[in-house]
Amino acid sequence: MAEPILRCSELRKHFGGIVATDAVSIDVAEGEIHAVIGPNGAGKTTLITQLSGEMFSDSGRVQFRGRDVTRLPAHRRSMLGLARSFQITSIFLDMTVLTNVSLAVQAHRGHSFRFWKRTDTDAELVEPAMAALTQVGLAERAGSLASALSHGEQRQLEIAMALATEPALLLLDEPMAGMGREESAGMVETLKKLRGEKTMLLIEHDMDAVFALADRITVLVYGKVVATGTVDEIRANDDVKRAYLGEEGA
Amino acid sequence: MFNITQWSLKHWLAAALLVFFALFPLSGDLFYTSLLNRMIVMAIAVASLNLILGYGGMISLGHAAFIGIGAYSVGIPAYYDIYNGWLHLALALIGCGLFAFVTGAISLRTRGVHFIMITMAFSQMAFFAFVSIEEYGGDDGLVVNGRSEFFPFGDIENNVTLYYVSFIVLVAVLYLVYRLVNSRFGGVIQGAKANERRMRAIGHNTYKYQLTCYVISGMMCGLAGALMANFSNFISPDMMGWVRSGELIFMVILGGSGTLFGPLFGTGLYLLLEEFLSRSALYTFVTENIAFLNDAQPWVYWQLPFGILLILVVLYARGGVDGFLSRWGSKNG
Numbered sequence: 002m003a004e005p006i007l008r009c010s011e012l013r014k015h016f017g018g019i020v021a022t023d024a025v026s027i028d029v030a031e032g033e034i035h036a037v038i039g040p041n042g043a044g045k046t047t048l049i050t051q052l053s054g055e056m057f058s059d060s061g062r063v064q065f066r067g068r069d070v071t072r073l074p075a076h077r078r079s080m081l082g083l084a085r086s087f088q089i090t091s092i093f094l095d096m097t098v099l100t101n102v103s104l105a106v107q108a109h110r111g112h113s114f115r116f117w118k119r120t121d122t123d124a125e126l127v128e129p130a131m132a133a134l135t136q137v138g139l140a141e142r143a144g145s146l147a148s149a150l151s152h153g154e155q156r157q158l159e160i161a162m163a164l165a166t167e168p169a170l171l172l173l174d175e176p177m178a179g180m181g182r183e184e185s186a187g188m189v190e191t192l193k194k195l196r197g198e199k200t201m202l203l204i205e206h207d208m209d210a211v212f213a214l215a216d217r218i219t220v221l222v223y224g225k226v227v228a229t230g231t232v233d234e235i236r237a238n239d240d241v242k243r244a245y246l247g248e249e250g251a
Numbered sequence: 252m253f254n255i256t257q258w259s260l261k262h263w264l265a266a267a268l269l270v271f272f273a274l275f276p277l278s279g280d281l282f283y284t285s286l287l288n289r290m291i292v293m294a295i296a297v298a299s300l301n302l303i304l305g306y307g308g309m310i311s312l313g314h315a316a317f318i319g320i321g322a323y324s325v326g327i328p329a330y331y332d333i334y335n336g337w338l339h340l341a342l343a344l345i346g347c348g349l350f351a352f353v354t355g356a357i358s359l360r361t362r363g364v365h366f367i368m369i370t371m372a373f374s375q376m377a378f379f380a381f382v383s384i385e386e387y388g389g390d391d392g393l394v395v396n397g398r399s400e401f402f403p404f405g406d407i408e409n410n411v412t413l414y415y416v417s418f419i420v421l422v423a424v425l426y427l428v429y430r431l432v433n434s435r436f437g438g439v440i441q442g443a444k445a446n447e448r449r450m451r452a453i454g455h456n457t458y459k460y461q462l463t464c465y466v467i468s469g470m471m472c473g474l475a476g477a478l479m480a481n482f483s484n485f486i487s488p489d490m491m492g493w494v495r496s497g498e499l500i501f502m503v504i505l506g507g508s509g510t511l512f513g514p515l516f517g518t519g520l521y522l523l524l525e526e527f528l529s530r531s532a533l534y535t536f537v538t539e540n541i542a543f544l545n546d547a548q549p550w551v552y553w554q555l556p557f558g559i560l561l562i563l564v565v566l567y568a569r570g571g572v573d574g575f576l577s578r579w580g581s582k583n584g
Contacts, residue, residue, distance in 0.1 A: 053452060079454030087452075093445045104442050107435050108454035114463070115435040126435075166453050 004067055006031045006170055006200050007083075012051055012061035014044075021047040022058070023224035029170065029202050034192070036203045036211045039221035040244075045204045046088055048221070049174050052202070053085040054078040066169060079108065084168035086159040088175040088204075094148040098139060098158060101147050102130040105165035133165040137191050153184035160191060164199075171201045177210055189213055220244070260580030261573055265512035268519065272418055276411045284414055290522045291417045292478045297502045297514035298424050299471035304500065305509030306432050307464050308444030309359070312367045312496050313374030317469045319381065319491025320346045321476020326486040327387060329395045336399030336407075343473040350377070351469025355462050371493050381488040392487025395480055407481060417478050424471055429511055431467070440464050441509075505564055507573025516572035528557050 005028035014022040021044040029035045037045055050056040052063060054075040063071050070078055093101050103126040107113060110125060120126055134140045137157040142150060147158060156176060163171055176192070177185045189210050192201070196214070205211050211218065212232055219229040222244045228235060235241055258266075272291060276284050296318055303309040324342035328335070354373040358366055382390045398413065400406040407413040431437045442450045443457040450457050480486045489495070498521070506517020568575045 055448070055452070075451045076454050076456045079452060085452055087449070091446060091449045091452075093442060093449070095445060096441075100438070104438055104450070104455075105453040107438060108450075113435040113439045113455070113460060116437075117430050117434055119433045120435055120438050121433070123435075162449075162453060 003031060005029055006066055007052070007202065008064045009052065010062050010064075012048070012063070013059045014047055014051055014056065015059060020224050022051060024061070025221070025224070025226055027202075027219050027226070027229070029200060030217075032197060032200055033216040034196060034201045034203055034214050036205060036215035036218045037221055038205065038208075038211055038218060039227075042223075043221040044224040045221055046174055047224075049085060049172050049202075049204060053083060053172055076108075079166055079168075082167070082169035083172065084163040084166045084170070085172040086163045086174055086176060088178050090152075090155045090159055092147045092155060092158055092162065094146070096147060097143065098134065098145055098147055098150065099127065099130055099143040101158060102133050102161050102165045103127060105162045106130050106133070109166050129167075130165055133161045136164055136194070137161045138187070153180055153187065156180060156184070156188065157191065160188075164195075169200060171195075171199050173201055173203045173205075175204055175206060177205060177207045185210060259577065261512060261576035264576060265515055268515055269422065272421075276414050281410065284410065286522070286526060288410070288414045288417055288482055290518055291414070291421050292475050292482055293502070293522065294514050294518040295417070295421050295424050295478070296472050296475035297499055297506070297518045298421070298428055299468045299475065300499045301503045301506075301508060301510075301514045302428055302431070302471070303465055303468040304503055305507075305513065306428075306437065306444065307440045307461060309461060309465060310367050310500070311358075311370040311465075312493060312500065313354075313370035313372075314468075314472060314499050315491045315493070315495035316350065316374035316377040317347045317472035317491075318476040318479060318495065319377060319486075319488065320350055321473035321478075322480035322486040322490055323381065323387070323393075323476075324473070325399060325477050325480035326393045326395050329397060329480075330387060330393060332396075334397050334400045334406075336401040339399045339477055340474075343477040344470050347469045347473030347476075348466050351466040352462070355465035355469070359458060359461050359465065371496065374491055374496060375493060378488050378491050378493075381491070388487070390488055392485055392489070395484045395486060398481045398484075399477070413478075413481055417482070420474055420478065424474070425511065425515070427471075432511075436460060436463070501561065505561065505571050507571030507575075510570075510573040513571055513573045516576075520572060524557055524560065528560075 007029040010026045012022050012025045025048060037048065039045055051058045054070065054073055054077070058071070062069060065078065065081060065083055068081070070081065093104070103120060106126050106129045107120070131140060131143060134143055137160050139154060139157050139161060142154060147155065150158060160176060177188050180188065185207055192214055195201070203211070203214065215232055217229065217231055218235040220227040220235060220241050227244050228238045228241050230238065272287060275287055296314070300311065300314045303311060321343040324346050325339045328338060328342070354370070358369045358373065361369055381387070387393050398407045407416055432441065439450065439455050439457065439460040442455065443461060447457055479490065502517040502521045503514065504517070505521055506513035506515065564571070570577065
């Protein structure tokens with residue numbers, strides 16, 4: 002097997018007496034959609050913040066594209082091609098949809114010590130931003146304020162902002178959070194179109210979405226990896242059924 | 252902004268105000284020219300604070316320190332009979348730039364209330380530093396005997412010349428702020444205000460941009476300080492007390508924080524109110540007819556109605572004067 006694009010080994014994080022991440026090791030292969038599932042409180046979001054660099058691990062290592070990034074802060078990891086989306090929508094509400102995305106483009110077009118030229122007419126920013134918006138189907142909302150978007154559209158904007166950084170790996174923290182059935186289906190379509198183009202680590206509660214998208218699944222319970230495998234392997238795994246679905250599911 | 256067909260009420264008012272400023276000295280009224288000059292100089296300081304506070308979300312309660320440093324950059328050389336304006340200017344810019352860089356580098360490691368407190372602490376340190384220097388008058392202040400001379404252009408001894416120099420600096424500062432906030436740099440600053448965590452996640456190292464912004468703002472405010480020393484011919488550590496910083500914040504909020512012309516509106520309104528409320532009929536009536544106010548220092552009590560007015564503005568005119576004009580403009584036109 003080729004070198005995985007992301008490898009985390011023996012990651013640990015605890016908050017006081019609570020162990021949020023307990024010796025988690027996950028390999029994400031280039032090009033795959035790797036889902037991480039687990040009951041509430043399993044430490045999924047904590048794991049994402051450790052991988053994105055917003056929070057440093059107590060111990061363990063994170064390697065990204067063959068490079069040790071364990072001690073790199075979030076903005077440096079973003080530069081290397083690691084992007085995340087947020088479970089709780091985290092956008093710039095008072096700015097237009099286009100500005101939201103072009104800020105993400107800008108971060109990856111050299112430094113921002115440019116004090117004079119307008120950004121809203123700068124093709125170097127606007128064109129890639131529009132391309133990212135087109136990918137998630139928000140192009141015609143480019144001029145609206147982000148706060149005027151529906152919840153589903155804001156979730157799509159989340160993805161567009163992550164895409165605009167031209168990442169090699171997308172860390173998606175519950176992209177379907179709070180969505181209705183129809184909106185979820187739209188998001189699944191969006192992500193399906195990105196399959197093959199982008200490697201994704203997907204955290205999601207919506208099992209239909211996970212089974213529709215994932216190549217491999219890792220199951221996290223109380224901060225520990227219970228199982229990793231293909232969709233069929235995970236479906237058949239008794240440990241997973243016990244831990245995840247409860248005793249009666251087994 | 253330069254497309255006149257898209258102008259709304261506030262643009263017209265700001266333009267009218269600037270034209271008024273530009274033409275007023277022609278009236279020959281020295282008293283009001285002097286009041287307007289003070290307004291112009293304060294507006295420069297307020298515009299500089301608006302850049303970090305309004306656009307950048309960095310609520311500094313120590314901004315008056317830069318006015319003080321800028322003022323002493325004129326006053327101390329003048330004390331030694333050195334009136335070279337280029338030297339004054341260089342000292343003000345370098346002094347404020349350095350002070351902003353060092354204090355900003357430390358302050359910007361904190362957020363929220365801690366940032367407010369630490370910027371205030373630094374400005375109080377500057378305040379007490381100047382209070383303690385007996386040579387330059389300590390807390391009695393220092394009389395500035397002559398104004399800056401800008402070879403080969405001449406001096407600003409004439410009040411009208413000083414007025415126009417201040418006015419040009421104000422227009423230049425407003426234009427600079429306009430370019431900055433619409434540039435990539437400004438995008439990072441405003442993004443960091445709105446959602447710093449997201450900015451980091453998409454790859455921006457917000458700290459170094461915020462620090463740069465803080466330095467630019469400090470240097471701009473230093474210009475206001477240097478002009479203030481020339482204008483009032485007297486400087487003292489009081490110029491940089493934290494109460495002064497509080498007033499600057501109030502002018503930013505009053506005008507509409509994070510708007511281009513807010514500082515113009517806020518400073519104008521604040522100083523006009525201060526001027527007229529302290530001489531108003533109501534004020535005279537109150538102080539002359541209510542016994543226990545009779546022998547009070549007059550300037551103490553005009554601030555009471557002023558305070559109430561400001562509270563009303565903050566409560567009912569969100570977005571300050573600029574916000575009010577925007578709403579009123581869109582309702583009527």
